[in-house]
Amino acid sequence: MPKQDRSRATRRRLLEAAVACLAEHGWAGSTVSVVAERAGVSRGAAQHHFRTREDLFTAAVEYVAEERSTALRALFPEGAADRRAVIAALVDLYTGPLFRAALHLWVAASNEDQLRPRVTELEDRIGRETHRIAVELLGADESVPGVRETVQGLLDMARGLGLANLLTDDTGRRDRVVAQWAELLDEALA
Amino acid sequence: MPKQDRSRATRRRLLEAAVACLAEHGWAGSTVSVVAERAGVSRGAAQHHFRTREDLFTAAVEYVAEERSTALRALFPEGAADRRAVIAALVDLYTGPLFRAALHLWVAASNEDQLRPRVTELEDRIGRETHRIAVELLGADESVPGVRETVQGLLDMARGLGLANLLTDDTGRRDRVVAQWAELLDEALA
Structure with missing residues (x-):
């Protein structure tokens, strides 16, 4: 592998290990050393890529959020799609290791x-991007009064469902809530 | 004050200090000593009331949650009330220091x-009680298919709004989202 590709692969391994580490051990248990070991990278190499602990973990959450956004768009290559399927996919964004990692951060x-100003800025950026994707895939017309807030409320609900999944597997209840609200939202956005 | 009353007052002071401490400093910064000092109680007296750190903080979140439930019912003494007002009051449950403390826990x-089994059980108990109050005050008929999930989704949204308020004051956006969702719910539950 050329040097530049190797460096990029190392960086990606560190970012993925950082998100997994945050999700499993929380912020207190997440250090550059722990992540470097998990990624099979020397501590020096890790610090070459990320100068501080804050650099590493905010970059990691951002990287995985971008990956998830790309994957979400790829699920619906035609753009605006069946609203129930889109709503289910949006809620899925908030129930995996990425959400767990972001929550700890x-x-x-x-x-x-x-950490506060960096995470505030990051959360804001990810939130805006997720909203943009939701509007696009739901085919929502934000020039209609109330539509913007309907979509925002859906993403708030998805975040709350993620939180409810933190300590126990909430899949059964969540599926029923999502099915019901998909129906209400489909009507509201029609 | 009779001895029993004094003991009850000390206990209450400890519980309130514990929630404030969790909300401000998170779990890592919350110990029995810190809470005892904040409450103006000796460490020995604090340990007489709560044997372990886990005892103190789970009891504190439960106590304040019960206080909040009582206050919520008192806001609507006639039971089922104007749905928009009830929805706003339910969302308020998730944006104050209690939610912040519970989130840290x-x-x-x-x-x-x-901590996990105790908090799981506590969260379950508080969640069921909040759902019961919501159904009652919204005058929701859970024998109608979908109504239970409609109310659950509202509480999930409220939880997500609480999370969105963690790092920045989200009041303006939240008020608009709540106004819009109150309209959707009012129609769905009518």
Whole structure:
């Protein structure tokens, strides 16, 4: 592999290990050393890519969020699609390891001044991008009063469903809630 | 004050200090000593009331959740009331220090085996009680298919709105989302 490709592959391994580490061990248990070991990379190489712990973990959440956005768009290559399927896919964004990792980062940022501005900015960026994708795939017309808030509320609900899935497997209940709200939202957006 | 009343007052002071402490400093910064000092109680007296850190903080979240439930019912003494007002009051449950404290406890429990079963059981109990109040105040008829899930989705949305309020003041956006979803719910539950 050429040097540049190797460097990019190392970076990606570190980012993926960082998200997995955050999701499993939380912020307190997530250090550059732990991630480097998990990724099979030396601590020095890890620090070459990411100068600080904050750099590594905010970059990791951003990278995986972008991967998820790309995957979500790829699920619906034609753009606006069956609303129920889109709603289910949007909710799925909030129930996997990425959401768990992001949640640990947000909660840590609420008490850590060093982390707070970076995570606030990151959350804002990811939130806007997710909203943009949701509007596009749902074929929602935001020039109609209330439509913007209907879509925002759906993403808030998805975030709340993610939280409800943190300690126990909430799949059964979630599927029923999503089925019901998909029906209500389909009507509201029609 | 009779001895029993004094003991009850001390206990209450400890519980309130514990929730404030969790909300401000998170789980890592919340110990029995910190709470005892904040409550103006000796460490020994605090440990007389709560044997372990887990005892203190789960009892604190439960106590404040019960206080909030009582206050919510008191807002609508006639039972089923104007749905928009009820929805706004339900969402308010998730945007104050209690939600912030509970969130820290949940997230810590997801990585700590000692905390996890207790917080899971607590979350389940508080969730069921909040659902019961919501159904009652919204005058929702759960024998109608979909109504149960409609109310559950509303509480999931409220939880997501609480999370969105963690790092920045989200009041303006939240008010618009709640107004729109209150309209959707009012129609769905009519």
